[in-house]
Amino acid sequence: MKEFVMRRGLWIYFILMSLLWLAIPAEATVFVPANDSRIQYWGRVYSENSIVNLDWPGTTIVVKFTGRRIKMRLLEPTKNTWWIRIDNQDWRRFDEPGTATEFEMTDSILSEGEHTLIVSKKNESGWGYMRVVGFILEDGEKVLPPPARPAKSIEFIGDSITAGFAVHGPYNNKNGDGRLTYGYMAAMDLGVEPIITAISGIGLSHNLYKMSDVGTLPKAYDRINNTVKKHQMDGKPIDPAIITVNLGTNDSEPMADPLVFQTHAYAFLKQLRSHHPQSWILVMEPFKGMFEEQWRNAITKIQTKDKDSKVVFIKTDGWLDPKKGSIDGTHPNEIGNRGIADKLVPILREYLEK
Numbered sequence: 556m557k558e559f560v561m562r563r564g565l566w567i568y569f570i571l572m573s574l575l576w577l578a579i580p581a582e583a584t585v586f587v588p589a590n591d592s593r594i595q596y597w598g599r600v601y602s603e604n605s606i607v608n609l610d611w612p613g614t615t616i617v618v619k620f621t622g623r624r625i626k627m628r629l630l631e632p633t634k635n636t637w638w639i640r641i642d643n644q645d646w647r648r649f650d651e652p653g654t655a656t657e658f659e660m661t662d663s664i665l666s667e668g669e670h671t672l673i674v675s676k677k678n679e680s681g682w683g684y685m686r687v688v689g690f691i692l693e694d695g696e697k698v699l700p701p702p703a704r705p706a707k708s709i710e711f712i713g714d715s716i717t718a719g720f721a722v723h724g725p726y727n728n729k730n731g732d733g734r735l736t737y738g739y740m741a742a743m744d745l746g747v748e749p750i751i752t753a754i755s756g757i758g759l760s761h762n763l764y765k766m767s768d769v770g771t772l773p774k775a776y777d778r779i780n781n782t783v784k785k786h787q788m789d790g791k792p793i794d795p796a797i798i799t800v801n802l803g804t805n806d807s808e809p810m811a812d813p814l815v816f817q818t819h820a821y822a823f824l825k826q827l828r829s830h831h832p833q834s835w836i837l838v839m840e841p842f843k844g845m846f847e848e849q850w851r852n853a854i855t856k857i858q859t860k861d862k863d864s865k866v867v868f869i870k871t872d873g874w875l876d877p878k879k880g881s882i883d884g885t886h887p888n889e890i891g892n893r894g895i896a897d898k899l900v901p902i903l904r905e906y907l908e909k
Contacts, residue, residue: 583694586628589687594618595701597708597748599793601779606630609676610684610780612718612733613751616674622696623665625672629656630686636677637685638734642670648677650729657691669699675734679718679755680781682728707907708748708793710834711738712772713801715755716842720886726755737887737895738799744900745907750793754781758805760819766809772802773823776830797906798827798834799869799899803841803850804885813849820846820853824866828857835906836866839899842875843885874898 587594589607598614600607609616618625634653638646639660647662660672676685690698711717722732733739733751742749756763757772768774777786800823806816827836838850850868857863877884880891887895 585692585694585696586689587692587698588689591689591698593698593700594690595704597705598750599752599779601785605689607687608684608780609687610680610782611751612676612679612731612753613736613739613749614676614733615749616672616687617701618672618674618690619669619699619701620672620690620692620696621667621669621699622693623661623667624693625660625670626691627658627660627674628688628691629658630688632656633683633685634728635683635685636729636731638673638675638677640673640675641665646734656688671702675739677719677733678728678731679720679733679753681755682731684780684782705746705748707796708750709738709742709745709797709799709903710750710752710793710795711736711742711799711801712776713753713799714757714772714805715753716804716886717751717801718753718755719751719892720755721882722886722888722892724882732889735889735892737892737899740892740896741899741903744896745903747796747907750795752776756805757802758811759802759823760806760811760816763805763808768819771819773819773826776826794831795834797837797903798831799837799839799903800827801839801841803846804843807843807845811846813846816846817849817852820850821856824853824857824863825861828861828863828866834865835909837869837902837906838866839869840871842871842895844872869899869902871895871898 588605590602590605595617599611600609600614632653632655634651636650639649640646641661717738719732719736720726721730722735723730738751739749759772760768762770779785840847854866854868857866874895875887875891880887880894882888
Protein backbone atom coordinates (compact mmCIF):
# COMPACT_ATOMS: atom_id res chain seq x y z
CA MET A 556 0.00 0.00 0.00
CA LYS A 557 2.81 2.36 0.90
CA GLU A 558 4.53 1.61 -2.43
CA PHE A 559 1.26 2.36 -4.29
CA VAL A 560 0.92 5.74 -2.56
CA MET A 561 4.51 6.60 -3.44
CA ARG A 562 4.01 5.70 -7.10
CA ARG A 563 0.76 7.66 -7.21
CA GLY A 564 2.52 10.63 -5.68
CA LEU A 565 5.29 10.46 -8.28
CA TRP A 566 2.77 10.30 -11.11
CA ILE A 567 0.95 13.36 -9.75
CA TYR A 568 4.29 15.17 -9.43
CA PHE A 569 5.28 14.42 -13.03
CA ILE A 570 1.85 15.46 -14.34
CA LEU A 571 1.97 18.75 -12.43
CA MET A 572 5.51 19.48 -13.64
CA SER A 573 4.48 18.72 -17.24
CA LEU A 574 1.52 21.08 -16.98
CA LEU A 575 3.76 23.74 -15.48
CA TRP A 576 6.25 23.33 -18.34
CA LEU A 577 3.50 23.64 -20.94
CA ALA A 578 2.24 26.76 -19.20
CA ILE A 579 5.58 28.51 -19.69
CA PRO A 580 5.40 30.46 -22.95
CA ALA A 581 7.97 29.55 -25.63
CA GLU A 582 10.61 32.13 -26.36
CA ALA A 583 9.14 34.56 -28.87
CA THR A 584 11.11 34.89 -32.11
CA VAL A 585 10.87 36.53 -35.52
CA PHE A 586 11.12 34.30 -38.61
CA VAL A 587 12.33 35.76 -41.93
CA PRO A 588 11.95 33.50 -45.00
CA ALA A 589 15.02 32.88 -47.13
CA ASN A 590 13.55 34.57 -50.19
CA ASP A 591 12.98 37.86 -48.38
CA SER A 592 14.17 40.66 -50.69
CA ARG A 593 16.35 42.10 -47.92
CA ILE A 594 18.57 39.00 -47.90
CA GLN A 595 21.41 39.22 -50.43
CA TYR A 596 22.89 36.25 -52.29
CA TRP A 597 26.08 36.08 -54.33
CA GLY A 598 26.64 33.49 -57.03
CA ARG A 599 24.27 30.99 -58.62
CA VAL A 600 21.21 30.45 -56.43
CA TYR A 601 17.55 29.73 -57.11
CA SER A 602 14.34 29.65 -55.14
CA GLU A 603 11.57 27.09 -54.84
CA ASN A 604 8.60 28.76 -53.21
CA SER A 605 10.24 30.51 -50.25
CA ILE A 606 13.26 28.18 -50.01
CA VAL A 607 16.57 29.32 -51.52
CA ASN A 608 19.02 26.69 -52.82
CA LEU A 609 22.80 27.10 -52.83
CA ASP A 610 25.04 24.51 -54.47
CA TRP A 611 28.22 26.02 -55.96
CA PRO A 612 31.36 26.63 -53.88
CA GLY A 613 31.75 30.14 -52.53
CA THR A 614 28.05 30.94 -52.87
CA THR A 615 27.43 33.61 -50.26
CA ILE A 616 24.57 34.95 -48.12
CA VAL A 617 24.57 38.47 -46.63
CA VAL A 618 22.03 39.37 -43.92
CA LYS A 619 21.92 42.69 -42.08
CA PHE A 620 19.86 42.48 -38.88
CA THR A 621 19.21 43.89 -35.44
CA GLY A 622 19.55 41.97 -32.21
CA ARG A 623 22.00 39.88 -30.26
CA ARG A 624 21.49 36.53 -31.99
CA ILE A 625 20.55 35.04 -35.35
CA LYS A 626 19.89 31.46 -36.41
CA MET A 627 19.71 29.88 -39.86
CA ARG A 628 17.17 27.16 -40.62
CA LEU A 629 17.64 24.57 -43.38
CA LEU A 630 15.00 22.32 -44.89
CA GLU A 631 16.93 19.12 -44.20
CA PRO A 632 20.16 17.97 -42.54
CA THR A 633 23.25 17.91 -44.75
CA LYS A 634 27.01 17.62 -44.31
CA ASN A 635 27.88 20.90 -45.97
CA THR A 636 30.59 23.11 -44.54
CA TRP A 637 30.43 26.91 -44.33
CA TRP A 638 32.36 29.96 -43.35
CA ILE A 639 30.54 32.36 -41.02
CA ARG A 640 31.41 35.98 -40.28
CA ILE A 641 29.63 38.52 -38.07
CA ASP A 642 30.57 42.16 -38.67
CA ASN A 643 34.38 42.43 -38.72
CA GLN A 644 35.03 39.40 -36.56
CA ASP A 645 37.28 36.62 -37.78
CA TRP A 646 35.78 34.03 -40.13
CA ARG A 647 34.58 30.89 -38.33
CA ARG A 648 34.40 27.49 -39.99
CA PHE A 649 31.28 25.42 -39.37
CA ASP A 650 30.81 21.78 -40.35
CA GLU A 651 27.21 20.58 -40.42
CA PRO A 652 26.78 17.36 -38.44
CA GLY A 653 24.14 15.95 -40.79
CA THR A 654 21.60 15.62 -37.97
CA ALA A 655 20.20 19.12 -37.43
CA THR A 656 18.40 21.79 -39.42
CA GLU A 657 18.71 24.87 -37.19
CA PHE A 658 22.02 26.53 -36.39
CA GLU A 659 23.14 29.38 -34.19
CA MET A 660 25.18 31.76 -36.31
CA THR A 661 26.72 33.64 -33.38
CA ASP A 662 29.30 32.05 -31.11
CA SER A 663 28.54 34.60 -28.37
CA ILE A 664 25.82 37.10 -27.52
CA LEU A 665 26.22 40.23 -29.65
CA SER A 666 25.77 43.81 -28.53
CA GLU A 667 22.41 45.47 -29.11
CA GLY A 668 22.05 47.20 -32.47
CA GLU A 669 22.79 46.44 -36.11
CA HIS A 670 24.97 43.58 -37.32
CA THR A 671 25.88 41.91 -40.63
CA LEU A 672 26.04 38.15 -41.09
CA ILE A 673 27.95 36.60 -44.00
CA VAL A 674 27.69 32.87 -44.73
CA SER A 675 29.85 31.39 -47.50
CA LYS A 676 29.44 27.81 -48.74
CA LYS A 677 32.80 26.13 -48.29
CA ASN A 678 32.49 22.77 -50.05
CA GLU A 679 31.77 22.34 -53.73
CA SER A 680 28.72 20.86 -55.40
CA GLY A 681 28.44 17.10 -55.27
CA TRP A 682 28.75 16.96 -51.49
CA GLY A 683 25.24 18.32 -51.11
CA TYR A 684 23.49 21.62 -51.44
CA MET A 685 21.98 23.96 -48.88
CA ARG A 686 18.21 24.46 -48.90
CA VAL A 687 17.78 27.57 -46.78
CA VAL A 688 14.33 27.98 -45.22
CA GLY A 689 15.04 31.25 -43.42
CA PHE A 690 16.54 33.09 -40.48
CA ILE A 691 15.34 33.42 -36.89
CA LEU A 692 15.80 36.57 -34.82
CA GLU A 693 14.94 37.50 -31.26
CA ASP A 694 11.48 38.92 -30.58
CA GLY A 695 11.16 42.52 -31.70
CA GLU A 696 14.21 42.41 -33.97
CA LYS A 697 14.26 42.65 -37.75
CA VAL A 698 16.19 42.15 -40.97
CA LEU A 699 17.38 45.41 -42.51
CA PRO A 700 18.06 46.34 -46.14
CA PRO A 701 21.39 44.73 -47.05
CA PRO A 702 24.68 46.54 -47.62
CA ALA A 703 25.09 47.91 -51.13
CA ARG A 704 25.62 45.05 -53.55
CA PRO A 705 28.95 45.07 -55.39
CA ALA A 706 28.44 46.99 -58.62
CA LYS A 707 30.20 44.34 -60.71
CA SER A 708 30.77 40.60 -60.66
CA ILE A 709 33.40 38.22 -62.02
CA GLU A 710 32.71 34.61 -62.93
CA PHE A 711 35.48 32.07 -62.46
CA ILE A 712 34.97 28.98 -64.64
CA GLY A 713 37.10 25.91 -64.16
CA ASP A 714 37.74 22.50 -62.68
CA SER A 715 38.97 21.36 -59.24
CA ILE A 716 41.72 24.00 -59.27
CA THR A 717 39.13 26.76 -59.45
CA ALA A 718 36.59 24.97 -57.21
CA GLY A 719 38.93 24.82 -54.20
CA PHE A 720 39.61 21.09 -54.29
CA ALA A 721 41.65 19.94 -51.25
CA VAL A 722 42.80 23.40 -50.19
CA HIS A 723 43.31 22.12 -46.62
CA GLY A 724 44.46 18.55 -47.27
CA PRO A 725 43.24 15.21 -48.70
CA TYR A 726 39.98 15.71 -50.56
CA ASN A 727 36.73 15.43 -48.62
CA ASN A 728 33.77 17.68 -47.91
CA LYS A 729 35.71 19.50 -45.19
CA ASN A 730 39.02 20.16 -46.98
CA GLY A 731 37.63 21.85 -50.08
CA ASP A 732 37.18 25.61 -49.76
CA GLY A 733 35.37 27.96 -52.13
CA ARG A 734 36.16 31.08 -50.08
CA LEU A 735 39.90 30.42 -50.19
CA THR A 736 40.09 29.94 -53.97
CA TYR A 737 42.07 32.37 -56.08
CA GLY A 738 38.81 33.58 -57.64
CA TYR A 739 37.00 34.41 -54.41
CA MET A 740 40.12 36.05 -52.99
CA ALA A 741 40.64 38.15 -56.11
CA ALA A 742 37.01 39.24 -56.13
CA MET A 743 37.21 40.30 -52.49
CA ASP A 744 40.38 42.29 -53.20
CA LEU A 745 38.59 44.10 -56.02
CA GLY A 746 35.28 44.64 -54.21
CA VAL A 747 33.25 42.66 -56.76
CA GLU A 748 30.86 39.74 -56.46
CA PRO A 749 32.48 36.31 -57.01
CA ILE A 750 30.68 33.65 -59.03
CA ILE A 751 32.46 30.29 -58.97
CA THR A 752 31.31 27.89 -61.69
CA ALA A 753 33.75 25.05 -61.21
CA ILE A 754 33.52 21.27 -60.81
CA SER A 755 36.25 18.82 -59.83
CA GLY A 756 37.23 16.39 -62.56
CA ILE A 757 35.55 18.36 -65.34
CA GLY A 758 37.08 19.19 -68.67
CA LEU A 759 36.40 21.01 -71.91
CA SER A 760 36.52 18.20 -74.49
CA HIS A 761 36.36 15.32 -72.01
CA ASN A 762 36.38 14.88 -68.25
CA LEU A 763 39.10 13.24 -66.16
CA TYR A 764 39.77 9.67 -67.35
CA LYS A 765 36.95 9.90 -69.93
CA MET A 766 37.06 10.11 -73.71
CA SER A 767 33.73 11.73 -74.60
CA ASP A 768 32.23 15.17 -74.08
CA VAL A 769 29.38 13.84 -71.93
CA GLY A 770 29.08 15.96 -68.80
CA THR A 771 31.85 18.41 -69.69
CA LEU A 772 31.81 22.03 -68.57
CA PRO A 773 30.08 23.33 -71.71
CA LYS A 774 27.27 20.84 -71.04
CA ALA A 775 27.10 21.78 -67.35
CA TYR A 776 27.47 25.53 -67.74
CA ASP A 777 23.76 26.32 -67.65
CA ARG A 778 23.19 24.43 -64.40
CA ILE A 779 21.89 26.49 -61.51
CA ASN A 780 22.32 23.39 -59.32
CA ASN A 781 25.03 20.93 -60.30
CA THR A 782 24.22 18.34 -57.63
CA VAL A 783 20.75 17.60 -59.01
CA LYS A 784 21.63 18.70 -62.58
CA LYS A 785 19.03 21.48 -62.57
CA HIS A 786 19.44 23.72 -65.62
CA GLN A 787 16.63 26.18 -65.24
CA MET A 788 17.78 29.65 -64.24
CA ASP A 789 15.31 31.86 -62.40
CA GLY A 790 15.21 35.63 -62.34
CA LYS A 791 17.59 37.90 -64.22
CA PRO A 792 20.61 36.02 -65.64
CA ILE A 793 23.92 36.88 -64.00
CA ASP A 794 25.89 39.09 -66.37
CA PRO A 795 29.47 39.34 -65.09
CA ALA A 796 31.81 42.12 -66.11
CA ILE A 797 34.57 39.54 -66.60
CA ILE A 798 34.59 35.78 -67.09
CA THR A 799 37.80 33.84 -66.49
CA VAL A 800 38.20 30.35 -67.95
CA ASN A 801 40.74 27.88 -66.57
CA LEU A 802 40.19 24.55 -68.33
CA GLY A 803 42.39 21.90 -69.89
CA THR A 804 44.06 20.13 -66.98
CA ASN A 805 41.62 17.20 -66.98
CA ASP A 806 41.63 17.03 -70.79
CA SER A 807 45.26 15.94 -70.49
CA GLU A 808 44.37 12.70 -68.66
CA PRO A 809 44.17 11.02 -71.07
CA MET A 810 45.53 13.60 -73.50
CA ALA A 811 42.84 14.98 -75.77
CA ASP A 812 43.42 15.24 -79.50
CA PRO A 813 44.69 18.82 -79.97
CA LEU A 814 42.32 19.58 -82.85
CA VAL A 815 39.34 18.20 -80.92
CA PHE A 816 40.27 20.35 -77.92
CA GLN A 817 40.65 23.42 -80.13
CA THR A 818 37.23 22.82 -81.70
CA HIS A 819 35.62 22.56 -78.27
CA ALA A 820 37.50 25.65 -77.07
CA TYR A 821 36.14 27.78 -79.92
CA ALA A 822 32.61 26.41 -79.43
CA PHE A 823 32.71 27.17 -75.70
CA LEU A 824 33.88 30.72 -76.27
CA LYS A 825 30.97 31.17 -78.68
CA GLN A 826 28.62 29.69 -76.06
CA LEU A 827 29.85 32.11 -73.41
CA ARG A 828 29.50 35.04 -75.77
CA SER A 829 25.90 34.08 -76.58
CA HIS A 830 25.11 34.16 -72.86
CA HIS A 831 27.11 37.30 -72.06
CA PRO A 832 27.33 39.70 -74.99
CA GLN A 833 29.28 42.40 -73.10
CA SER A 834 31.57 40.44 -70.75
CA TRP A 835 35.32 40.33 -71.12
CA ILE A 836 36.41 36.69 -71.44
CA LEU A 837 39.90 36.01 -70.10
CA VAL A 838 41.24 32.55 -70.88
CA MET A 839 43.87 31.58 -68.33
CA GLU A 840 46.60 29.24 -69.48
CA PRO A 841 46.27 26.02 -67.41
CA PHE A 842 48.98 26.19 -64.74
CA LYS A 843 50.82 23.19 -66.16
CA GLY A 844 50.87 24.81 -69.60
CA MET A 845 48.83 22.29 -71.58
CA PHE A 846 46.79 23.32 -74.64
CA GLU A 847 48.22 26.83 -74.84
CA GLU A 848 48.47 26.65 -78.64
CA GLN A 849 44.90 25.36 -78.99
CA TRP A 850 43.47 28.07 -76.74
CA ARG A 851 45.39 30.75 -78.64
CA ASN A 852 44.16 29.41 -81.97
CA ALA A 853 40.55 29.36 -80.75
CA ILE A 854 40.87 32.93 -79.49
CA THR A 855 42.44 34.10 -82.75
CA LYS A 856 39.56 32.52 -84.64
CA ILE A 857 36.87 34.23 -82.56
CA GLN A 858 38.72 37.54 -82.80
CA THR A 859 39.06 37.37 -86.60
CA LYS A 860 36.07 35.37 -87.79
CA ASP A 861 33.57 36.69 -85.25
CA LYS A 862 35.14 40.13 -84.78
CA ASP A 863 35.14 39.61 -81.02
CA SER A 864 37.94 41.64 -79.49
CA LYS A 865 36.86 41.06 -75.88
CA VAL A 866 38.36 37.56 -75.65
CA VAL A 867 42.00 37.45 -74.57
CA PHE A 868 44.60 34.92 -73.41
CA ILE A 869 46.38 35.23 -70.05
CA LYS A 870 49.79 33.61 -69.70
CA THR A 871 50.27 32.07 -66.23
CA ASP A 872 53.88 30.89 -66.22
CA GLY A 873 55.17 30.69 -62.64
CA TRP A 874 51.86 31.55 -61.01
CA LEU A 875 51.70 28.33 -58.98
CA ASP A 876 54.64 27.01 -56.98
CA PRO A 877 54.01 23.25 -57.07
CA LYS A 878 55.97 22.68 -53.84
CA LYS A 879 54.95 25.49 -51.48
CA GLY A 880 51.65 26.39 -53.11
CA SER A 881 50.10 22.97 -53.67
CA ILE A 882 49.31 19.77 -51.80
CA ASP A 883 50.06 17.54 -54.79
CA GLY A 884 51.75 19.67 -57.43
CA THR A 885 48.43 20.43 -59.16
CA HIS A 886 45.85 21.73 -56.69
CA PRO A 887 46.66 25.02 -54.94
CA ASN A 888 46.49 25.22 -51.17
CA GLU A 889 45.69 28.50 -49.40
CA ILE A 890 49.18 29.86 -50.06
CA GLY A 891 48.99 28.84 -53.71
CA ASN A 892 45.55 30.38 -54.19
CA ARG A 893 46.72 33.60 -52.55
CA GLY A 894 49.70 33.75 -54.90
CA ILE A 895 47.54 33.18 -57.98
CA ALA A 896 45.08 35.84 -56.82
CA ASP A 897 47.92 38.33 -56.35
CA LYS A 898 48.98 37.77 -59.97
CA LEU A 899 45.43 37.91 -61.27
CA VAL A 900 44.12 40.99 -59.43
CA PRO A 901 46.01 43.66 -61.43
CA ILE A 902 44.94 42.03 -64.69
CA LEU A 903 41.31 41.90 -63.62
CA ARG A 904 41.46 45.50 -62.41
CA GLU A 905 42.71 46.56 -65.84
CA TYR A 906 39.74 44.97 -67.60
CA LEU A 907 37.23 46.16 -65.00
CA GLU A 908 38.27 49.69 -65.83
CA LYS A 909 37.97 49.29 -69.58
